[in-house]
Amino acid sequence: MEISYKWLQEYIELPESPEEVGKRLTGTGLEVEGIEKIETIPGGLEGVVIGEVLTCTKHPDADKLSLTTVDVGAEHPLPIVCGAPNVAAGQKVVVALVGATLHPTSGEPFQIKKAKIRGSASEGMICAEDEIGLGTSHAGIMVLNTDLPNGTPAARYFNLEADYQIAIGLTPNRIDAASHFGTARDLKAALNRPLRMPSVDSFFVQDTSLTLDVQVENVVACPRYTGLTISGLTVGESPDWLKQRLLSIGLNPINNVVDITNFVCHDLGQPLHAFDADKIAGGKVIVKTLPEGTSFVTLDGVERKLTATDLMICDAEKPMCIAGVFGGQNSGVTGQTTSIFLESAYFSPTSVRKTAQHHGLKTDASFRFERGTDPNMPVFALKRAALLIQQVAGGHISSEITDLYPDPIEPFRVPVRYRNIDRLIGIQIDHAEIHRILEALDIQTEDRTEDGFMAVVPAYRVDVTREADVVEEILRIYGLDNVPLSVNLSADSLSEFPKTDPNQWQSRVGQLMAANGFYEILALSLTRPTYHEAIRSTLPGPDVVLLNPLSEELSVMRQTLLFSALETLVYNINRRQKDLKLFEFGKAYHKAEQADGRHKYVEQMRLSLAMVGNQQAESWLQKGQPVAYHDLATAVQRVLSLFRVKQVDTQPADPALFQYGLTYLVNKKPLVSLGLVSPKLTKLVDLKQPAFYADFDWSALLKLATSKARYEEVPRFPEVRRDLSLVIDKAVTFEQINRVAHQTERKLLRSVNTFDVYEGDNLGAGKKAYSVSFTLQDPTQTLTDVAIEKTMQRLMASFERELGAVIRK
Structure with a gap:
């Protein structure tokens, strides 16, 4: 809501500046979001004054120019060359001083500078009305009829006092303040000043010739x-x-x-x-x-x-x-x-x-x-x-x-007790001040006793219907800043801050993603029901359906951030932005059935990542490199590393969502799913190129967060690498190899990595070969060949026993 400062002054005396008024309004609960200066004429005629032409002679080298001296209230008259045909000595005129910026009625603004015109000095400009934005005439200079002293700002002569637009973030319950009169009522109570109401006493009916x-x-x-x-x-x-x-x-x-x-x-x-x-x-x-x-x-x-x-x-x-x-x-x-x-x-x-x-x-x-x-x-x-x-x-x-008006609306009658005022505010306010504040807000107090009174609230205060509402009115005018902190305040009385601050972690992840080339998006929580029908088997419960939707396309609350990301990709791709890396923090919604058969509404905070197009832009050094699964997996790993999540279990991602991918689990619960989005789903949003997507359970991720950093001494003894080639069934995954390796050797094994995968007829049907490297290290001593060989023998035995692997030398 916008309020005019000058308009407000018609209702209440305001010697305070607009900024001071804004602070008082914010203190009463009418939060001022901004104050903007409003000028009738751009620039407000700053640097433009009233002057008097003392002398006027023809320019010796130009028939249409005149040489004048003009008194502008300075120590010496100004020499000004003027081209207007009506300039003459003795005139009161409008003069733009050197440095003034003029905003003409038509054309671009320009600044007045010292100049030489046909060899004669000119230190200002005598103005026509169109040159200062007051009209359209350019027939001649403005000649004023005024007794104002020379040097008087022209803005005062033309009554061009600047106004200020005060933007108030009006809350829905304060509709009583949605006007200049309503805003002035709050200032009346806060500043303890009277209002000046417009008079309608001159109203009278001249005749009844048009009665309906x-x-x-x-x-x-x-x-x-x-x-x-x-x-x-x-x-x-x-x-x-x-x-x-x-x-x-x-x-x-x-x-x-x-x-x-x-x-x-x-x-x-x-x-x-x-x-x-x-x-x-x-x-x-x-x-x-x-x-x-x-x-x-x-x-x-x-x-x-x-x-x-x-x-x-x-x-x-x-x-x-x-x-x-x-x-x-x-x-x-x-x-x-x-x-x-x-x-x-x-x-x-x-x-x-x-x-x-x-x-x-x-x-x-x-x-x-x-x-x-x-x-x-x-x-x-x-x-x-x-x-x-x-x-x-x-x-x-x-x-x-x-x-x-057959049934007049009566005021609200609210019983109020002084002890409840003291309890809710936290201090004891003088009873006379309480009644002053309420009566300044047009809330009458009747049936006063030692214990309390009856507050009679006018019908326009639709938000004041309970005792607590009346107390709120007292407090907002009395001033929150006037309520002192308790002398008994201690660390124990302060609210306990959460050990894990979700906002802080969200900010850290956002900075991480931005640093790695991702752009944050903020999508609508409303979506199409057809999207959910395509993945119904993967959803945790029934849809939350809007009772009065704006359209069929926005009729349910989203249960996944996937389609918001896909729609954003399509929107940008259609505008020739094809290489995209996006992330979003947002909520997913569904209904869950309770024991009594009724449904409750559930909100889940999620983090999503989406990638499409090229990971590496094309240049003269190299061709464009398309986004691959491992690019997304790297981004996911960076997020997990920020939360110091090292060990995860994996399982194939849901095929209803992904053409291929993995779901990472911690304590057997899904933490994040990532992979290539199923073509059936990209087709729903008319996305014509492959898209990679990851979906984090943000609440689960926060539970793993820790603010404590763990430090380890840099190992003084070297690592050792050994390689094995394993021929195994195609159904065996690298994750199984990794898990068996760490279960077999917990002390010396630092990492397991696959550096080659081979499939061929010479291996036999249903077989593949993994080339796997193992990094071994003992932090207490240098590994001997005997220790290394014993470790590798245990690993090979485990692979043969548990995975049916054949070790190739």
Whole structure:
């Protein structure tokens, strides 16, 4: 939400700077996310002053130039060469000093510099209105009628004081502050200053020549509806003050009538809507629902099918507006409008929320209505808007105010006990200060006793309905910074930080992946149900299905990060980015059945890696090297090394997901699966090239994390390598060889590696040969030939016994 600093000053005296105001707002819970300077004219006419032409003579070497001296309030007059035909001695003019940057109405900005023009010195520039961005005329210099002293900043003469746009991160529960008036109410309480409310005392009805019959058929969806008519107005461009107010908060002016409704919405927080009264058939305004499937064309030209619960503003023949959400194409204000029906209402938040969500419409009006506006504001806002419309568009009030409010919404009554205030805040606040704060927030206190009181909360504070809410109001105005730390504070009273910080480890892994050429992605948690159907056998449970999805393609929560990665690969490949290495931290979701037969929702944190294209880019030194399985395995190993995971068991990866690959297990539980993605799955996302993918169970990985570093002395005795050639069945994997080797020799064996694999007819059917190297080392002494030979004999015996291997010499 954007707030104008100058606009806010109309409600409350603010000698503080915008930055100081921002700090006070943040302290009250209205977090200020940024403050931006807003200038009516770019540059704010900095370096441009009022001057007086003292002398003016013709330039000796140019018929169309004049030599002038200009008093700009400095010690000496400035010599300025001027080409305007209307320059003359005695004039008050606008002068751009040397160093000033001008932003003309058309063209690029330029800076004023000392110059010599046809041999004559010029130390400034006498300006026309288009040269400083004030208009389009270039017929001559601006001649001012003013008594301001020479040297006065031109911005003061033109009343171009800068404004500041304050961006507030408004939380959903604080809709009461979604306006300048609402924000000022918080400052009123925090700064203990009075508010200056706009007066509507001059409002009066001139005649009743255009009285409409207003009916509300659905009082549940529309508890209060007010309106009036204004006749004889002229729709046109808004005055500068109104346009500047809207531009200061990022809104574009449309016309004077619509601009006033937008102004009042952001001024008081009450949305309004203006209908062209001549387009209201039968002189009736009816608030009702229409049959399911009724067609309605909104202001954006889109035809929409209404639901049976959509509240509509209708005339005697047709719908005119979706109540509280969006106007219709054929009932709005245009340049030909001469009379209007002005609506100001309180609509049910539930009704507006359902309608806005169903039609995918988010407007300033629906934003406020669906969170709960002030039911006591419509009439005041109606009067204020009517007076402003008369001011900018003329016309007269041509009907009495219609106010249909059969069941007034009462304030909330919340009992509060002082001991609970002290308990929740942690200190004892003086009772007089408590009541001052609450009354400054329009919360009345009744039935006061020594123990507590009854808080009467106005209906517009929809977030204050419990005792704890009232205490929160007291604390946010009193100030969190004013609550001292307990004198008994000790290390034991501080929250215990987790031994393993997930955020810290996530940051470390992210830095590792980025250092190895991976890019982080952040994908949607919503996905297509067809993806899950393709891998249903691998999923841990039923899908989490959205009750009201935006589309069929985004109707379930993802159970795997795989398809998010594949879709990202396709998106980039289609844009000629074919060599990709990606990673993502994200959640997967599913439902798990409980003992009582009901389902609970489960979230699992995952880490995924994806690689496609070339690992090594093509250059004059070498050809492009396509990504291979071992490139992905290396990246996975780097992650495991960061967590100091050394020993893992392996098993083939699930063939429903991978064409080939492995699953690493720790303590017989899967930790990460990696491999080449099955072509059936890449085809689902229209990925036409091989993709390698790894999926980590992040929670399981964190359980293996340790912040303790382990150090070992560098061995003083050399390693020894011995090689064996094993002829074994094709079904035997290297992992089995590795496991048998380490089980046989636990003391001296440091590593096992395969450096060649051979298959041929000379080995026999179903056989293959592994060339395997073994690294041996004793940290206490140099290995002897006898010790090495004994170790290798034990290893060969184990391979023959457990794997059926034939040792080739």
